[in-house]
Amino acid sequence: xxxxxxxxxxxxxxxxxxxxxxxxxxxxxxxxxxxxxxxxxxxxxxxxxxxxxxxxxxxxxxxxxxxxxxxxxxxxxxxxxxxxxxxxxxxxxxxxxxxxxxxxxxxxxxxxxxxxxxxxxxxxxxxxxxxxxxxxxxxxxxxxxxxxxxxxxxxxxxxxxxxxxxxxxxxxxxxxxxxxxxxxxxxxxxxxxxxxxxxxxxxxxxxxxxxxxxxxxxxxxxxxxxxxxxxxxxxxxxxxxxxxxxxxxxxxxxxxxxxxxxxxxxxxxxxxxxxxxxxxxxxxxxxxxxxxxxxxxxxxxxxxxxxxxxxxxxxxxxxxxxxxxxxxxxxxxxxxxxxxxxxxxxxxxxxxxxxxxxxxxxxxxxxxxxxxxxxxxxxxxxxxxxxxxxxxxxxxxxxxxxxxxx
Numbered sequence: 001x002x003x004x005x006x007x008x009x010x011x012x013x014x015x016x017x018x019x020x021x022x023x024x025x026x027x028x029x030x031x032x033x034x035x036x037x038x039x040x041x042x043x044x045x046x047x048x049x050x051x052x053x054x055x056x057x058x059x060x061x062x063x064x065x066x067x068x069x070x071x072x073x074x075x076x077x078x079x080x081x082x083x084x085x086x087x088x089x090x091x092x093x094x095x096x097x098x099x100x101x102x103x104x105x106x107x108x109x110x111x112x113x114x115x116x117x118x119x120x121x122x123x124x125x126x127x128x129x130x131x132x133x134x135x136x137x138x139x140x141x142x143x144x145x146x147x148x149x150x151x152x153x154x155x156x157x158x159x160x161x162x163x164x165x166x167x168x169x170x171x172x173x174x175x176x177x178x179x180x181x182x183x184x185x186x187x188x189x190x191x192x193x194x195x196x197x198x199x200x201x202x203x204x205x206x207x208x209x210x211x212x213x214x215x216x217x218x219x220x221x222x223x224x225x226x227x228x229x230x231x232x233x234x235x236x237x238x239x240x241x242x243x244x245x246x247x248x249x250x251x252x253x254x255x256x257x258x259x260x261x262x263x264x265x266x267x268x269x270x271x272x273x274x275x276x277x278x279x280x281x282x283x284x285x286x287x288x289x290x291x292x293x294x295x296x297x298x299x300x301x302x303x304x305x306x307x308x309x310x311x312x313x314x315x316x317x318x319x320x321x322x323x324x325x326x327x328x329x330x331x332x333x334x335x336x337x338x339x340x341x342x343x344x345x346x347x348x349x350x351x352x353x354x355x356x357x358x359x360x361x362x363x364x365x366x367x368x369x370x371x372x373x374x375x376x377x378x379x380x381x382x383x384x385x386x387x388x389x390x391x392x393x394x395x396x397x398x399x400x401x402x403x404x405x406x
Contacts, residue, residue, distance in 0.1 A: 009139065009274035016131040017140045019189045020124070021147040023181050027087065028151025030177025032159030032170040033094060034059075038241050038360075039251065044167045045101055049241070053364025056237050058107050060356025062114030067353045070119030071346015074126050075339065080191040082123035084182050090117030091178030098171035117178075118353060122346040129333045129341055130192065138283075138330040142273045145265060145326060152262035160255015210340060212347045217396055218335055222351045224389030225328060228291040229355035230362065231379040231386075234298060235261075235317060237360040242372050247307045257310060261318045269322045276323075283327040284394035288387040290324030293317075295383030298376040 033040075037059070041052040066086075073082055093113035100106045124144075132140035155174075162169040212218050243249040243257065276286055297316035301309060329348065336344035366375040 005271050005275065009270040010143075012136050013140055013143060014131050016189055017128060017143060020127055020131065020185075021143050022188065023083075023185045024124070024144055025147040025151050026184055027177055027181035028148045029154045030174045031152055031155040032162065033097070033174045034236055036159055036163050036167070036170060036240070036251070036254075038237055039163065039244065039254075040167045040170070042241065045106075047103065049364050049368055051103060053237075053360045055103075055107055055110055056360030056364075057357050058111045059114050060353055060358070060360070062111040063118040063353035063356050064350055065353075066115040066118035067121050067346055067349035069115075071122040071342045071344075071349065073119065074123045074342030074346070076342075078191070079123040079126040079130065079342070082119055083127065084185055086117055086120035086123065087178050087182035087185070090120070091175040091182070093117070094171050094175030094178060098168045114353075114356075118349070121349040121352070122342055125329060125333065125345040125349070126341050129345075130338075134334060137333060138273055138277060138326050139270065141329050141333075142270050142326045146270055149262035149265035149269075152258065152265075154259075154262075157255050157259035160252045160258070163251045163255070210337075212336070212340070212344045215335070217393060218332075218344070218347070220389060221331065221335075221393045222347055224291075224386045224393065225348070225351040226355050226358075227382045227386035227389070228294065228324065229352055230359045231291075231298060231382045232294050232317070232321065233355050233359035234363055234375075234379060238363040238367060238372075238375070239298075239313075242301070242367075243310050246305055246372065247310050249307065249310060257314050260311070260314055261321075264315070264318045265322055269326070272322055273326050282394050282398055284331060284390045284397070287324040287327045287331075288390040288394070290320040290322070291383045291390065292387040293320035293323065295380035296320075299380040301376050302373045 037056065038052050041047045041055055042049060047055070070082055070086070090113060093109065093116060097106070097109050097113060100109050125141075128140050128144055129137060158173075159170055162173065240254050240257075243254055244251075249257070276283070280286055293316055297313050297320060300316070301313055303309070332344055332348040333341065362378070363375055366378055
Protein backbone atom coordinates (compact mmCIF):
# COMPACT_ATOMS: atom_id res chain seq x y z
CA UNK A 1 0.00 0.00 0.00
CA UNK A 2 2.70 2.48 1.02
CA UNK A 3 4.97 1.31 -1.81
CA UNK A 4 2.17 1.84 -4.33
CA UNK A 5 1.54 5.33 -2.94
CA UNK A 6 5.17 6.29 -3.52
CA UNK A 7 5.19 4.72 -6.99
CA UNK A 8 2.11 6.69 -8.01
CA UNK A 9 3.54 9.88 -6.54
CA UNK A 10 6.56 9.75 -8.84
CA UNK A 11 4.82 8.38 -11.94
CA UNK A 12 4.07 10.42 -15.06
CA UNK A 13 6.70 13.16 -14.69
CA UNK A 14 8.59 14.04 -17.88
CA UNK A 15 12.31 13.52 -18.43
CA UNK A 16 13.05 17.30 -18.52
CA UNK A 17 11.36 17.65 -15.10
CA UNK A 18 13.74 15.02 -13.70
CA UNK A 19 16.73 16.71 -15.35
CA UNK A 20 15.74 20.10 -13.92
CA UNK A 21 15.47 18.46 -10.52
CA UNK A 22 19.01 17.15 -11.03
CA UNK A 23 20.23 20.69 -11.72
CA UNK A 24 18.61 21.83 -8.50
CA UNK A 25 20.12 18.93 -6.54
CA UNK A 26 23.62 19.89 -7.64
CA UNK A 27 23.02 23.54 -6.87
CA UNK A 28 21.45 23.04 -3.46
CA UNK A 29 23.97 20.45 -2.29
CA UNK A 30 26.29 23.41 -1.84
CA UNK A 31 23.77 25.72 -0.16
CA UNK A 32 25.73 26.71 2.92
CA UNK A 33 26.16 30.48 2.99
CA UNK A 34 22.56 31.55 3.66
CA UNK A 35 21.83 29.17 6.59
CA UNK A 36 25.00 30.25 8.37
CA UNK A 37 25.13 33.88 7.24
CA UNK A 38 23.85 35.32 10.53
CA UNK A 39 26.43 33.25 12.43
CA UNK A 40 29.19 34.18 9.97
CA UNK A 41 28.43 37.88 10.38
CA UNK A 42 28.18 37.83 14.18
CA UNK A 43 30.67 35.12 15.17
CA UNK A 44 33.36 35.42 12.46
CA UNK A 45 33.20 39.08 11.38
CA UNK A 46 31.95 40.24 14.82
CA UNK A 47 29.12 42.42 13.52
CA UNK A 48 26.26 43.30 15.87
CA UNK A 49 22.87 41.61 15.56
CA UNK A 50 21.45 44.79 14.02
CA UNK A 51 24.28 44.97 11.45
CA UNK A 52 23.65 41.34 10.59
CA UNK A 53 19.99 42.20 10.16
CA UNK A 54 20.90 44.96 7.69
CA UNK A 55 23.05 42.60 5.60
CA UNK A 56 20.30 39.98 5.57
CA UNK A 57 17.78 42.65 4.60
CA UNK A 58 19.99 43.70 1.67
CA UNK A 59 20.12 40.05 0.73
CA UNK A 60 16.36 40.25 0.44
CA UNK A 61 16.35 43.61 -1.40
CA UNK A 62 18.68 42.22 -4.05
CA UNK A 63 16.42 39.21 -4.32
CA UNK A 64 13.42 41.52 -4.77
CA UNK A 65 15.10 43.22 -7.73
CA UNK A 66 16.37 39.93 -9.15
CA UNK A 67 13.02 38.16 -9.06
CA UNK A 68 11.27 41.16 -10.66
CA UNK A 69 13.78 41.30 -13.51
CA UNK A 70 13.87 37.51 -13.76
CA UNK A 71 10.10 37.37 -14.24
CA UNK A 72 10.14 40.09 -16.90
CA UNK A 73 13.08 38.59 -18.77
CA UNK A 74 11.63 35.08 -18.63
CA UNK A 75 8.61 36.26 -20.63
CA UNK A 76 10.86 38.15 -23.06
CA UNK A 77 13.83 35.85 -23.74
CA UNK A 78 12.78 32.55 -22.17
CA UNK A 79 13.52 30.67 -18.98
CA UNK A 80 16.56 28.74 -20.24
CA UNK A 81 19.07 31.57 -20.68
CA UNK A 82 18.01 33.19 -17.40
CA UNK A 83 18.68 29.99 -15.45
CA UNK A 84 22.12 29.42 -16.95
CA UNK A 85 23.28 33.03 -16.60
CA UNK A 86 21.97 33.39 -13.07
CA UNK A 87 23.71 30.23 -11.84
CA UNK A 88 27.04 31.23 -13.39
CA UNK A 89 27.06 34.81 -12.09
CA UNK A 90 25.75 33.74 -8.68
CA UNK A 91 28.54 31.18 -8.29
CA UNK A 92 31.25 33.69 -9.16
CA UNK A 93 29.86 36.26 -6.71
CA UNK A 94 29.71 33.71 -3.88
CA UNK A 95 33.39 32.88 -4.28
CA UNK A 96 34.30 36.58 -4.28
CA UNK A 97 32.15 37.38 -1.24
CA UNK A 98 34.44 35.63 1.26
CA UNK A 99 37.22 38.13 0.58
CA UNK A 100 35.11 41.16 1.52
CA UNK A 101 35.02 42.01 5.21
CA UNK A 102 34.34 45.75 5.30
CA UNK A 103 30.70 46.26 6.24
CA UNK A 104 29.78 48.76 3.49
CA UNK A 105 31.34 46.72 0.68
CA UNK A 106 29.86 43.49 2.00
CA UNK A 107 26.41 45.10 1.87
CA UNK A 108 26.95 46.07 -1.78
CA UNK A 109 28.28 42.61 -2.69
CA UNK A 110 25.40 40.78 -1.04
CA UNK A 111 22.91 42.99 -2.90
CA UNK A 112 24.55 42.38 -6.29
CA UNK A 113 24.83 38.64 -5.62
CA UNK A 114 21.14 38.20 -4.89
CA UNK A 115 20.08 40.53 -7.71
CA UNK A 116 21.95 38.27 -10.13
CA UNK A 117 21.30 34.96 -8.42
CA UNK A 118 17.60 35.23 -7.67
CA UNK A 119 16.59 35.97 -11.25
CA UNK A 120 16.84 32.17 -11.35
CA UNK A 121 13.68 31.67 -9.26
CA UNK A 122 10.87 32.70 -11.63
CA UNK A 123 12.75 31.24 -14.60
CA UNK A 124 13.12 27.89 -12.87
CA UNK A 125 9.46 27.84 -11.79
CA UNK A 126 8.41 28.69 -15.35
CA UNK A 127 10.60 25.86 -16.67
CA UNK A 128 8.86 23.32 -14.41
CA UNK A 129 5.48 24.66 -15.48
CA UNK A 130 6.50 24.38 -19.16
CA UNK A 131 7.58 20.74 -18.84
CA UNK A 132 4.53 19.69 -16.76
CA UNK A 133 0.74 19.92 -17.03
CA UNK A 134 -2.02 20.87 -14.62
CA UNK A 135 -2.51 17.24 -13.64
CA UNK A 136 1.04 16.73 -12.39
CA UNK A 137 2.30 20.29 -11.86
CA UNK A 138 2.13 20.21 -8.05
CA UNK A 139 4.09 16.94 -8.05
CA UNK A 140 6.62 18.44 -10.47
CA UNK A 141 7.15 21.33 -8.07
CA UNK A 142 7.33 18.88 -5.18
CA UNK A 143 10.02 16.91 -7.03
CA UNK A 144 11.94 20.15 -7.39
CA UNK A 145 11.52 20.78 -3.67
CA UNK A 146 12.66 17.21 -3.01
CA UNK A 147 15.86 17.94 -4.96
CA UNK A 148 16.26 21.26 -3.14
CA UNK A 149 15.87 19.66 0.25
CA UNK A 150 17.96 16.59 -0.48
CA UNK A 151 20.67 19.04 -1.44
CA UNK A 152 19.77 21.11 1.62
CA UNK A 153 20.23 18.06 3.85
CA UNK A 154 23.69 17.48 2.39
CA UNK A 155 24.63 21.17 2.34
CA UNK A 156 23.23 21.95 5.78
CA UNK A 157 24.93 19.02 7.48
CA UNK A 158 28.25 19.49 5.69
CA UNK A 159 28.02 23.24 6.13
CA UNK A 160 27.89 22.89 9.90
CA UNK A 161 31.08 20.82 9.84
CA UNK A 162 32.85 23.21 7.46
CA UNK A 163 31.77 26.25 9.49
CA UNK A 164 33.33 24.71 12.60
CA UNK A 165 36.62 24.49 10.65
CA UNK A 166 36.59 27.72 8.59
CA UNK A 167 33.60 29.79 7.50
CA UNK A 168 35.35 30.66 4.22
CA UNK A 169 34.97 27.07 3.03
CA UNK A 170 31.21 27.66 2.82
CA UNK A 171 31.69 30.28 0.09
CA UNK A 172 33.95 28.06 -2.02
CA UNK A 173 31.62 25.06 -1.94
CA UNK A 174 28.45 27.11 -2.48
CA UNK A 175 29.95 29.02 -5.41
CA UNK A 176 31.42 26.00 -7.16
CA UNK A 177 28.19 24.01 -6.96
CA UNK A 178 26.29 26.93 -8.54
CA UNK A 179 28.71 26.91 -11.46
CA UNK A 180 28.52 23.11 -11.71
CA UNK A 181 24.72 23.25 -11.84
CA UNK A 182 24.87 25.71 -14.78
CA UNK A 183 27.27 23.48 -16.70
CA UNK A 184 25.11 20.40 -16.06
CA UNK A 185 22.00 22.25 -17.28
CA UNK A 186 23.71 23.16 -20.56
CA UNK A 187 25.00 19.60 -21.00
CA UNK A 188 21.90 17.63 -19.99
CA UNK A 189 18.97 19.73 -21.18
CA UNK A 190 19.19 21.70 -24.44
CA UNK A 191 17.18 24.90 -24.79
CA UNK A 192 13.57 24.17 -25.79
CA UNK A 193 12.91 24.38 -29.51
CA UNK A 194 9.55 26.03 -29.09
CA UNK A 195 9.78 29.80 -28.52
CA UNK A 196 8.06 30.55 -25.23
CA UNK A 197 9.11 34.17 -24.96
CA UNK A 198 7.21 36.00 -27.74
CA UNK A 199 3.46 35.69 -28.41
CA UNK A 200 1.59 37.46 -31.19
CA UNK A 201 -2.06 38.02 -32.01
CA UNK A 202 -3.56 36.93 -35.33
CA UNK A 203 -2.84 40.32 -36.92
CA UNK A 204 0.86 40.06 -36.08
CA UNK A 205 0.84 42.53 -33.18
CA UNK A 206 2.12 41.58 -29.77
CA UNK A 207 -0.66 39.85 -27.89
CA UNK A 208 -1.83 41.40 -24.64
CA UNK A 209 -1.83 39.37 -21.45
CA UNK A 210 -3.28 40.06 -18.01
CA UNK A 211 -0.78 41.65 -15.68
CA UNK A 212 -0.43 40.08 -12.24
CA UNK A 213 -0.15 43.62 -10.87
CA UNK A 214 -3.77 44.24 -11.93
CA UNK A 215 -5.08 40.92 -10.67
CA UNK A 216 -6.56 41.91 -7.31
CA UNK A 217 -7.09 38.36 -6.09
CA UNK A 218 -3.50 37.43 -6.89
CA UNK A 219 -2.24 40.56 -5.14
CA UNK A 220 -4.20 39.51 -2.03
CA UNK A 221 -2.69 36.04 -2.35
CA UNK A 222 0.81 37.54 -2.61
CA UNK A 223 0.26 39.67 0.51
CA UNK A 224 -0.76 36.56 2.45
CA UNK A 225 2.26 34.72 1.02
CA UNK A 226 4.50 37.53 2.26
CA UNK A 227 3.16 37.31 5.82
CA UNK A 228 3.59 33.54 5.92
CA UNK A 229 7.11 33.69 4.50
CA UNK A 230 8.16 36.48 6.87
CA UNK A 231 7.52 34.01 9.68
CA UNK A 232 9.00 31.03 7.83
CA UNK A 233 12.20 32.90 6.88
CA UNK A 234 13.12 33.16 10.55
CA UNK A 235 14.34 29.61 9.96
CA UNK A 236 17.18 31.06 7.86
CA UNK A 237 17.79 34.36 9.64
CA UNK A 238 17.43 34.44 13.43
CA UNK A 239 16.39 30.93 14.41
CA UNK A 240 19.98 29.56 14.10
CA UNK A 241 21.18 32.44 16.29
CA UNK A 242 18.45 31.70 18.85
CA UNK A 243 19.38 28.02 18.92
CA UNK A 244 23.03 28.89 19.57
CA UNK A 245 22.52 31.75 22.04
CA UNK A 246 19.57 30.53 24.10
CA UNK A 247 19.43 26.76 23.62
CA UNK A 248 23.20 26.14 23.58
CA UNK A 249 23.40 24.43 20.18
CA UNK A 250 26.75 24.57 18.39
CA UNK A 251 27.26 24.91 14.62
CA UNK A 252 27.34 21.15 14.07
CA UNK A 253 24.04 20.68 15.91
CA UNK A 254 22.45 23.53 13.94
CA UNK A 255 23.64 21.82 10.76
CA UNK A 256 21.82 18.67 11.89
CA UNK A 257 18.63 20.72 12.35
CA UNK A 258 18.96 21.94 8.77
CA UNK A 259 19.59 18.39 7.57
CA UNK A 260 16.52 17.06 9.42
CA UNK A 261 14.33 19.62 7.65
CA UNK A 262 15.62 18.51 4.27
CA UNK A 263 15.46 14.79 4.96
CA UNK A 264 11.86 14.93 6.19
CA UNK A 265 10.84 16.70 2.98
CA UNK A 266 12.72 14.17 0.84
CA UNK A 267 11.08 11.19 2.54
CA UNK A 268 7.55 12.49 3.08
CA UNK A 269 6.53 15.36 0.80
CA UNK A 270 5.91 13.71 -2.59
CA UNK A 271 3.71 11.00 -1.10
CA UNK A 272 1.94 13.55 1.12
CA UNK A 273 1.21 15.86 -1.82
CA UNK A 274 -0.07 13.01 -3.99
CA UNK A 275 -2.31 11.73 -1.20
CA UNK A 276 -3.73 15.18 -0.42
CA UNK A 277 -4.37 15.87 -4.12
CA UNK A 278 -6.62 12.81 -4.22
CA UNK A 279 -8.62 13.88 -1.17
CA UNK A 280 -8.78 17.68 -1.09
CA UNK A 281 -9.93 19.73 -4.08
CA UNK A 282 -9.72 23.22 -2.50
CA UNK A 283 -6.00 23.09 -1.97
CA UNK A 284 -5.40 26.57 -0.57
CA UNK A 285 -7.06 25.19 2.57
CA UNK A 286 -4.06 22.86 2.90
CA UNK A 287 -1.71 25.83 2.54
CA UNK A 288 -3.64 27.74 5.22
CA UNK A 289 -3.13 24.86 7.65
CA UNK A 290 0.57 24.74 6.78
CA UNK A 291 1.00 28.49 7.35
CA UNK A 292 -0.69 28.29 10.75
CA UNK A 293 1.45 25.31 11.78
CA UNK A 294 4.57 27.37 11.00
CA UNK A 295 3.48 30.00 13.52
CA UNK A 296 2.80 27.32 16.13
CA UNK A 297 6.29 25.87 15.56
CA UNK A 298 7.86 29.21 16.46
CA UNK A 299 5.43 29.98 19.28
CA UNK A 300 6.32 26.86 21.26
CA UNK A 301 9.81 28.34 21.74
CA UNK A 302 8.19 30.79 24.18
CA UNK A 303 7.15 27.93 26.45
CA UNK A 304 10.52 26.55 27.50
CA UNK A 305 14.29 26.78 27.02
CA UNK A 306 14.72 23.04 27.17
CA UNK A 307 17.23 22.28 24.35
CA UNK A 308 15.07 19.45 23.00
CA UNK A 309 12.35 21.93 22.01
CA UNK A 310 14.50 22.80 18.99
CA UNK A 311 13.84 19.37 17.45
CA UNK A 312 10.07 19.76 17.87
CA UNK A 313 10.19 23.25 16.34
CA UNK A 314 12.05 21.95 13.29
CA UNK A 315 9.62 19.04 12.82
CA UNK A 316 6.52 21.26 13.06
CA UNK A 317 8.10 23.92 10.84
CA UNK A 318 8.90 21.27 8.23
CA UNK A 319 5.40 19.78 8.24
CA UNK A 320 3.95 23.27 7.82
CA UNK A 321 6.31 23.92 4.92
CA UNK A 322 5.33 20.66 3.18
CA UNK A 323 1.64 21.46 3.50
CA UNK A 324 1.90 25.07 2.36
CA UNK A 325 4.53 25.57 -0.31
CA UNK A 326 3.81 23.08 -3.13
CA UNK A 327 0.19 24.19 -3.41
CA UNK A 328 1.02 27.90 -3.14
CA UNK A 329 3.43 27.71 -6.08
CA UNK A 330 0.94 25.66 -8.11
CA UNK A 331 -1.76 28.25 -7.50
CA UNK A 332 0.56 30.98 -8.83
CA UNK A 333 1.50 28.96 -11.94
CA UNK A 334 -2.09 27.95 -12.73
CA UNK A 335 -3.35 31.49 -12.22
CA UNK A 336 -1.21 32.56 -15.19
CA UNK A 337 -1.03 31.82 -18.91
CA UNK A 338 2.10 30.70 -20.73
CA UNK A 339 2.67 34.21 -22.12
CA UNK A 340 2.59 35.95 -18.72
CA UNK A 341 3.79 33.09 -16.51
CA UNK A 342 7.18 34.66 -15.93
CA UNK A 343 5.56 37.80 -14.52
CA UNK A 344 3.15 35.87 -12.30
CA UNK A 345 5.92 33.66 -10.97
CA UNK A 346 8.13 36.74 -10.73
CA UNK A 347 5.57 38.42 -8.46
CA UNK A 348 5.29 35.20 -6.47
CA UNK A 349 9.09 35.17 -6.11
CA UNK A 350 9.00 38.84 -5.13
CA UNK A 351 6.80 37.84 -2.20
CA UNK A 352 9.66 35.56 -1.18
CA UNK A 353 12.21 38.31 -1.73
CA UNK A 354 10.26 40.92 0.21
CA UNK A 355 10.00 38.51 3.11
CA UNK A 356 13.79 38.14 2.96
CA UNK A 357 14.02 41.91 3.39
CA UNK A 358 11.46 42.21 6.16
CA UNK A 359 12.01 38.97 8.06
CA UNK A 360 15.55 39.79 9.29
CA UNK A 361 14.75 43.49 9.72
CA UNK A 362 11.62 42.86 11.77
CA UNK A 363 13.20 39.91 13.53
CA UNK A 364 16.42 41.66 14.53
CA UNK A 365 14.63 44.83 15.67
CA UNK A 366 12.00 42.99 17.71
CA UNK A 367 14.54 40.56 19.19
CA UNK A 368 16.97 43.37 20.08
CA UNK A 369 14.34 45.64 21.65
CA UNK A 370 11.74 43.26 23.09
CA UNK A 371 13.38 39.83 23.14
CA UNK A 372 13.02 36.63 21.17
CA UNK A 373 9.91 35.54 23.06
CA UNK A 374 8.02 38.56 21.72
CA UNK A 375 9.37 37.87 18.24
CA UNK A 376 7.94 34.36 18.18
CA UNK A 377 4.52 35.63 19.28
CA UNK A 378 4.57 38.29 16.54
CA UNK A 379 5.37 35.61 13.97
CA UNK A 380 2.43 33.53 15.19
CA UNK A 381 0.20 36.55 14.59
CA UNK A 382 1.55 36.89 11.04
CA UNK A 383 0.72 33.28 10.22
CA UNK A 384 -2.80 33.56 11.64
CA UNK A 385 -3.54 36.53 9.36
CA UNK A 386 -1.89 34.74 6.45
CA UNK A 387 -3.94 31.57 6.93
CA UNK A 388 -7.15 33.61 7.11
CA UNK A 389 -6.17 35.37 3.87
CA UNK A 390 -5.53 32.10 2.04
CA UNK A 391 -8.96 30.87 3.10
CA UNK A 392 -10.51 34.09 1.77
CA UNK A 393 -8.72 33.71 -1.59
CA UNK A 394 -9.84 30.09 -1.73
CA UNK A 395 -13.43 31.13 -1.05
CA UNK A 396 -13.41 33.74 -3.82
CA UNK A 397 -11.84 31.38 -6.35
CA UNK A 398 -14.36 28.66 -5.45
CA UNK A 399 -17.25 31.12 -5.78
CA UNK A 400 -16.13 32.25 -9.24
CA UNK A 401 -18.40 30.89 -11.95
CA UNK A 402 -15.31 30.26 -14.11
CA UNK A 403 -12.64 29.58 -11.52
CA UNK A 404 -8.96 29.41 -12.27
CA UNK A 405 -7.60 25.99 -11.35
CA UNK A 406 -5.88 25.82 -8.02
